[in-house]
Amino acid sequence: MNDSIQFLISGLTIGSIYAIVALGFVTIYSVTKVINLAQGEFVMLGGMTMFSLIKLGIPYFIAFLLTVVIVMAIGWLVEWAVIRKAKGADPLSLIILTIGTAIFIRGIAGMVWGKNSVKVEPFTNDVPINILGASITPQSVWVMVFMLLVVLVLYFLIEKTMLGKAFRACSVNPTAARLMAISPKKMSSLSFALSAGLGAIAGLVIAPIMFPSYDMGIMLGIKGFSASILGGLGSAPGAVIGGLLLGVIESLGAGYISSGIKDAISFGVVLMILLIRPFGLLGEKNVGKGGL
Amino acid sequence: MSSLLQVKNVTKRFGGVVANRNVSFTIEGKNITGLIGPNGAGKSTLFNMVSAVFPPSEGEIWFENKRIDALPSYKIAPMGISRTFQNLQVFKKMTVIENVMVGLHTRTASSLAAAAFRLPRSRKDEEFIYENAMEVIKFIGLEDLIEVDAGNLPLGKLRLLELARALATKPKLLLLDEIAAGLNHQETLEMSELILKIRDRGISIFVVEHDMDLVMRICDKIIVLDQGEKIAEGTPKAVQNNQRVIEAYLGAADEKELTV
Amino acid sequence: MRKGVQSFSWKGIAVFSALVISFPFLFSSSFYLTKATFAGIYTIVAVGLGLLMGFAGQISLGQAAFYGIGAYSTAILSTTFGLNPWLTLVISLAAPALLAYLLGHTMARLHGYYLAMATLAFGIVIHVLLTEWKSVTKGASGFFGIPKIELFGFTFRQGISYYYLVWAFALIVIILSLNIIHSRIGRALRSIHDSEVASGAMGVDTGKYKMQVFIISSMFAGLAGWLFAHMSYSISPGSFGLNGSILFLTMVVLGGGTSIWGAVCGALLISAISIIVHTAGSHVSFITSDFEQVLYGFIMMLIVIFLPQGLVPAIASKLKKQKQKSARANKVPAIGTVKGDQNV
Numbered sequence: 001m002n003d004s005i006q007f008l009i010s011g012l013t014i015g016s017i018y019a020i021v022a023l024g025f026v027t028i029y030s031v032t033k034v035i036n037l038a039q040g041e042f043v044m045l046g047g048m049t050m051f052s053l054i055k056l057g058i059p060y061f062i063a064f065l066l067t068v069v070i071v072m073a074i075g076w077l078v079e080w081a082v083i084r085k086a087k088g089a090d091p092l093s094l095i096i097l098t099i100g101t102a103i104f105i106r107g108i109a110g111m112v113w114g115k116n117s118v119k120v121e122p123f124t125n126d127v128p129i130n131i132l133g134a135s136i137t138p139q140s141v142w143v144m145v146f147m148l149l150v151v152l153v154l155y156f157l158i159e160k161t162m163l164g165k166a167f168r169a170c171s172v173n174p175t176a177a178r179l180m181a182i183s184p185k186k187m188s189s190l191s192f193a194l195s196a197g198l199g200a201i202a203g204l205v206i207a208p209i210m211f212p213s214y215d216m217g218i219m220l221g222i223k224g225f226s227a228s229i230l231g232g233l234g235s236a237p238g239a240v241i242g243g244l245l246l247g248v249i250e251s252l253g254a255g256y257i258s259s260g261i262k263d264a265i266s267f268g269v270v271l272m273i274l275l276i277r278p279f280g281l282l283g284e285k286n287v288g289k290g291g292l
Numbered sequence: 293m294s295s296l297l298q299v300k301n302v303t304k305r306f307g308g309v310v311a312n313r314n315v316s317f318t319i320e321g322k323n324i325t326g327l328i329g330p331n332g333a334g335k336s337t338l339f340n341m342v343s344a345v346f347p348p349s350e351g352e353i354w355f356e357n358k359r360i361d362a363l364p365s366y367k368i369a370p371m372g373i374s375r376t377f378q379n380l381q382v383f384k385k386m387t388v389i390e391n392v393m394v395g396l397h398t399r400t401a402s403s404l405a406a407a408a409f410r411l412p413r414s415r416k417d418e419e420f421i422y423e424n425a426m427e428v429i430k431f432i433g434l435e436d437l438i439e440v441d442a443g444n445l446p447l448g449k450l451r452l453l454e455l456a457r458a459l460a461t462k463p464k465l466l467l468l469d470e471i472a473a474g475l476n477h478q479e480t481l482e483m484s485e486l487i488l489k490i491r492d493r494g495i496s497i498f499v500v501e502h503d504m505d506l507v508m509r510i511c512d513k514i515i516v517l518d519q520g521e522k523i524a525e526g527t528p529k530a531v532q533n534n535q536r537v538i539e540a541y542l543g544a545a546d547e548k549e550l551t552v
Numbered sequence: 553m554r555k556g557v558q559s560f561s562w563k564g565i566a567v568f569s570a571l572v573i574s575f576p577f578l579f580s581s582s583f584y585l586t587k588a589t590f591a592g593i594y595t596i597v598a599v600g601l602g603l604l605m606g607f608a609g610q611i612s613l614g615q616a617a618f619y620g621i622g623a624y625s626t627a628i629l630s631t632t633f634g635l636n637p638w639l640t641l642v643i644s645l646a647a648p649a650l651l652a653y654l655l656g657h658t659m660a661r662l663h664g665y666y667l668a669m670a671t672l673a674f675g676i677v678i679h680v681l682l683t684e685w686k687s688v689t690k691g692a693s694g695f696f697g698i699p700k701i702e703l704f705g706f707t708f709r710q711g712i713s714y715y716y717l718v719w720a721f722a723l724i725v726i727i728l729s730l731n732i733i734h735s736r737i738g739r740a741l742r743s744i745h746d747s748e749v750a751s752g753a754m755g756v757d758t759g760k761y762k763m764q765v766f767i768i769s770s771m772f773a774g775l776a777g778w779l780f781a782h783m784s785y786s787i788s789p790g791s792f793g794l795n796g797s798i799l800f801l802t803m804v805v806l807g808g809g810t811s812i813w814g815a816v817c818g819a820l821l822i823s824a825i826s827i828i829v830h831t832a833g834s835h836v837s838f839i840t841s842d843f844e845q846v847l848y849g850f851i852m853m854l855i856v857i858f859l860p861q862g863l864v865p866a867i868a869s870k871l872k873k874q875k876q877k878s879a880r881a882n883k884v885p886a887i888g889t890v891k892g893d894q895n896v
Contacts, residue, residue, distance in 0.1 A: 035665050085857045092611050093856045095668055096805050099613075099798060100852025107846030111838065214842075218794065222672060229669045264680035267673035274670055275658050343753060369755030381750035383743045393736070394743045398755035400736050404764045407735030408728040414735060421736060461754060 005134040007255040008248060013140040013209070015247020016147035017043075020202040021224025022231065022239035023154060024195035030171045030234055031191035034083060034094050038102040040221020041109075042196045045071045046203020047212030048109060051118040060121070068200045075196020079189045102218060109214040122208035139208045146205045150198060151240060157194075158236075167191065219263075226270045232280030241281065246270070294357060296321045296465055296496050297342065302351035302361075304337050311337040313520045314351070319465065324487065324497045326507040326528075329517035330540055335500045336378070336469070338517065342498070343375045343467055344368045355465070370398040372464035376454040376471055378500075384443035388434055391442050391453055392425040395460025399424070425460060432456040432486070448479045452486075459490065466490065468499040472506050484510050508532070516540070560730040564813065565723070572719045576712050584827070585715055589783060591823035592718035593776045596725045598803040598819040599812060600772030603729055606809025607741040608765040611668050614675025615800045618648040618770040620682055620792025622777025627695045627787055628688060637701045637782055644778035645771045652770035656763045675797050682789035694788030701782045710783055718779050725772055729812045732768075737761060745810075802848045805855050808862020817864050822848075 021039055028036045049070055053063035078101060086097050123142050128135035158164035166187055169177040174184040202220075203212065210216065227246045231238025246266055253265030273281070295318035304312040312334045319325045327335050341348050344365040353361040355371060374395075383391050400417040407414045429435050432452050437445065442453060451471055458466055468487070472480045484506050491497055491510075501507045507514060508528045516524040516531055518540040524531050531537055575588055601615050622644040629640040655674055683692050690696070701708045701717070708714045732738050740756040751758055781787050799822065807818025829844045859866045 035668075082853055082857070086860075089856060089860055091665065092605070092609070093860050095611060095613075095665070096801065096852055097856040099801065100849045100856065102849070103798060103845050104849025104853065107842045107844075107849055110842035110845070111840065222676070222794075225669060226673065229666060233665060258684065260684040261680055264677045264684070267676045267680075270673045271658070271670060271677070274666060274673075279666070345749065345752075365749075365752035366755050366757045369753060375753050377750065377753075381747040381753075383746035383750065385746055386739070386742055390739055390742075394739050394751070394754050394756070397736055397740050402736065404732060404737050404761075404768070407737050408732050408768075410731050414731075417736060457750075457754065 002133040003255060004252075005132050007251045009131075009134055009136050009140060011248035011251030012244060013143045013247070014206075014251065015244035016143045017202050017206045017220065017243075018223045018227045018246050019147055019240045019243025020150050020198050021220055022227035022243045023150065023236060024198040024202075025224055025228040026234060026236050026239045027154070027195040027198065028191050029228075031167050032083070032170075032188045033091075035091075035098065035225070035233075036083075036101075036192070036195070037095060037098040037221060037225065038078065038105060038217075039195065039199055039224055040217035040219065041102050041105040042071055042075060042199025042217070043203040043206070043220045043224075044109060044212060044214065044217030045074060045105070046200035047120065047207035047210070047216065048113050048118065048203075048214065049200075050204050050207055051120050051212065052113075054120065060123075064204060067204055068197050071200035071203075072193045072197040075199070076189050076193040078196070079192035083192065084185065084188065102221065106215060106217055109217075113214050115214065117211040117213040119211055120207035123205075137209070139205070143205045143209070146201060147240075150201060151236075154198075154236065163190070223266070226267065229280055230270055230273055232282040235280070235282040238280060238282035295319060296356060297498070298352075298354040299338075299342065300352045300354070302338070302341060302348045302353065304334075304341060304346075305349045310520055312341075312348070312517075315517070315520075315522050316351075317515050317522060317525060319496055319498055320513075321464075321496055322491065322494055323512045324491050324499065324510050326511035326514040327498065327500045327517065328502075328504070328507055328514060328531075330543075332519075333517040333540075334520040335517055337520075339375075339467060339469055339498075339500050343373060369461050369463075372462070373467065374458040374461040374463035374465075375467035376451070376458050376469055378470040378473060380447075380450050380454065382442040382445075382450055382453055382457070385441065387439050387441055388445070388453055389422075389425055389429065389438040392428055392456050392460045393421050395428075395457040396421040396424055397461075399460075399462060428456050428460045431489075432459070447474050448476075451475060451479075451483070455486070459495075463495060465496045465498060468497060468501075470500055470502060472501060472503045480506060560734050565727060565730075568726075568816075569723060572723070573716075576715060582711060585711060587823060587827050589710070589715045589718050591820055592715070592722040593779050593783075594800070594803060594823060595722045595816050595819040596776040596779070597773045597800050598807070598815040599722075599725050599729050600769035601800050602804045602807070602809040602812060602815030602818075603732070603765050603772075604769040604809075605804055606811070606814070607733060607738065607745075608762045609745055610762055610766060612671045612766075612769070613668055613794075613797055613801070614671040614673075614678070615769070615773055616792045616794070616796030617675040617678035618652065618773035619777040619780070619796065619800075620678060620789070621648050621651065622774030623781040623787050623792065624682060624689055624695070624777070625774070626778045627698045627781045630699050630782075631695070631697050632688075637699060637778075638703075641775075641778050644774045648770035648774035648777075649767050652767045653763075656766045672794075675794060679789055679793045682792060689789070692789060694786045696786045698781050698785060698787065708782070714783050718783070721775060721779060725775070726812060726816060733812060737764075741765065799848070802852055805852055805862060808859075808865040810861060811864045811868065814862050814864035818862070821863075825851075 021043060024039045024042065025036065028034055046067055049067045050063055053066055054060065058066065082097065082101055086093065089097065122139040124138045126137065128137050158167060166177065166182045169180060169182055170184045170187045177184055223246060224243070227242035228239045230246060231242030249269050250262045250266040254262035257265065297319040299315060299317050302312055302315045303310065315338060327338065329335050340346055341361065342353060344360060344363050347361050352359055355373060358371065360368060360371065383394065400421060402414040402417040429438060432455060434449065434452055434456060437449065442450070445453060455471065472483050475483060480503060487497060487510055499507065499511070511528055514526065514528055514531045515522060516537050523536045523540060524534045576585060579585070597615060597619055601612060604610050604612055625643045625647045626637060626640040629635045629643060630637050655670065658670055682689050708717045740751065741761055743751045743754070743756060744758050748758060803818035803822045804815050805818070806821055807816065808814030825847065826844065829847065833840060855862060
């Protein structure tokens with residue numbers, strides 16, 4: 001019993017990260033119809049940049065903000081320098097393009113930071129809290145809190161602000177949006193910056209738990225992608241549910257069967273769910289076809 | 293003997309919009325049947341249902357005593373129905389002869405493995421495809437262009453290519469979707485000669501057409517649609533003198549004048 | 553290549569074979585020979601993936617898994633169970649084909665990005681199984697003691713004989729693929745790209761052929777895996793993970809999936825780049841395996857942005873245009889003699 005609560009907690013922790021990454025996918029996808037497989041690299045950049053800034057002696061809180069800003073700038077750059085140049089490419093090419101971007105960023109990171117994992121101090125003290133006989137680290141609590149914060153802020157941003165309206169306009173009809181003086185190009189840049197920011201936050205909050213390294217991004221990116229597919233591509237609530245579900249499945253699999261095959265279990269489940277519901281849990285039939 | 297094609301009480305809805313309501317008609321063998329009507333009358337919808345692009349919401353479509361309305365579109369061609377597309381769906385990156393050769397796809401059956409190892413079966417099929425494609429191309433008159441990429445052809449030749457590709461399937465019923473759209477007077481005349489020649493080969497033809505002269509000249513029977521419903525059916529002469537048809541077209545003409 | 557309507561040009565095959573045969577005489581060091589043997593193995597995978605991407609319009613982010621299944625099937629059966637490698641070749645082909653068939657059934661219903669996800673997930677599951685099913689695969693440290701292939705008493709060892717064995721298979725794969733694309737099925741597949749609705753109206757069952765090509769591509773990968781396993785004394789799961797799949801993807805993207813020669817060139821170019829990077833790496837400190845990754849990423853970005861069709865189709869279409877231009881200038885109709893070009 002205690003075990004299962006423990007597994008559930010660690011599942012929800014990592015699931016929260018998957019959820020944030022998945023929200024990053026959804027943000028870009030809903031505005032530009034691009035699946036950005038480099039999303040995980042933003043997470044890696046978040047963790048690694050934080051490590052470097054702290055090492056430079058920058059105060060924790062400022063380093064946090066600076067990291068988000070730097071990664072957002074990189075996200076914006078990726079859109080401006082790469083994605084925008086390939087406008088009109090078919091979905092197949094776009095998948096390849098973002099994979100190329102991902103291994104490019106990862107390679108650079110490997111050259112900059114080396115191959116070793118680094119350690120980032122947790123936000124607050126490290127004394128585990130006991131709940132129902134299971135122990136939970138304060139950082140895990142922070143991860144979940146940040147996930148909820150991200151959901152709230154995104155909801156507010158999309159539903160209540162002009163930016164959200166512009167995003168939705170671009171998603172529904174780019175031509176009409178242009179007529180309304182909304183620049184789809186600008187929205188595309190903004191969506192990349194925003195989801196890079198989401199990735200950075202995910203990287204920041206998970207860094208003290210995961211010991212970030214240059215190659216952590218690819219798996220996190222794929223997990224986030226799975227989560228968004230699982231939930232139904234394009235659906236934000238689906239992304240959160242998909243992320244948490246994936247985290248819990250993985251954690252239970254690791255706990256009760258073997259930690260080595262946790263990825264096989266989670267992706268096996270993804271395959272099964274796609275078999276039963278080819279359009280994800282909350283997906284609509286036509287989302288995600290992307291013309292392929 | 294029953295008709296080649298029977299459309300029975302067909303209705304098609306898109307969401308709340310009714311594109312066709314309770315339409316019934318038949319097409320007989322070795323005949324040219326025309327489908328006309330003002331813009332938005334539901335001609336294209338009807339056409340797409342007959343060629344199994346999508347199924348009707350209600351009603352049945354029978355071809356040679358086989359029900360076809362629920363079949364996927366690729367099963368229609370081998371039964372003997374082929375079509376052209378108003379918005380030109382040629383295979384642009386393939387040459388003219390390759391386009392026509394795709395039309396012969398269902399008249400051959402050698403497998404992927406046979407093709408990979410060039411088994412005699414595959415060779416025989418390839419020869420058959422090439423010879424028949426050339427025959428159709430010569431009949432249509434595109435033999436000077438066989439090695440040109442379809443994407444480089446002018447509109448008139450593209451319409452001919454679509455016709456050749458459709459004929460290559462050896463249809464019993466050929467559906468022509470605005471085959472003369474965009475053609476000049478001379479090209480339209482040549483096209484109508486060609487259509488008559490195809491009919492004389494024993495192929496039934498069903499045309500959707502805006503060009504009234506063409507329709508009246510070549511059709512044995514005309515079906516008139518207005519606002520999704522069949523309002524008249526008969527010989528060109530009968531249809532021309534039909535009061536409801538005149539009203540439908542005059543009404544449309546009135547609207548046109550108003551919008552100008 | 554498309555000149556002859558019914559067949560490809562044997563000239564291309566002849567020239568290419570001559571190059572392949574003469575390579576060991578020009579570069580006889582074992583380093584180059586090993587790299588060139590690998591290039592042959594990669595060519596087999598890339599041609600299959602090219603068929604899938606360029607002709608069936610499907611993407612596979614898990615091609616290395618089929619490669620791995622081919623390699624491990626033969627490794628386990630020929631080492632643990634002592635079967636003859638020629639017998640296990642059948643399994644190395646059949647096992648990927650069967651899995652592709654099962655996965656393909658989901659593919660028929662999965663579209664677009666969902667399909668990319670399914671192949672990605674499949675690749676990861678297989679990679680994890682190869683690593684973790686230690687009783688059978690011996691885990692991450694790798695599977696040792698794989699026997700060599702023998703034929704009529706001759707043993708193919710790593711080096712010149714294995715080079716020729718691999719490239720003999722690669723040439724067969726290239727010829728089979730060229731045959732496929734110059735057949736009714738190849739034309740049907742190409743037609744889907746231009747207009748799926750017209751293909752349907754011509755009676756092309758698109759789903760069926762997409763499935764068949766997926767199976768073929770998995771079998772080619774399995775064959776490559778079989779060759780890889782018996783070349784090396786040992787194999788480990790590291791060769792069959794996501795990085796492997798991305799490497800194959802890069803080859804096809806670089807060379808161009810809409811041409812068989814494109815996939816071949818892609819595999820050769822990436823192999824050449826790898827040689828150059830390794831050679832340069834021993835002199836320049838910042839050129840590392842990470843640098844290689846950066847380079848691959850950069851190549852993929854550049855190609856998608858500037859030459860989305862890939863190198864070979866881009867060059868081919870340029871040549872074709874020039875030819876038509878000069879033909880027009882000479883007032884000669886730009887038409888090849890179709891029948892005369894049949895070299896069957």
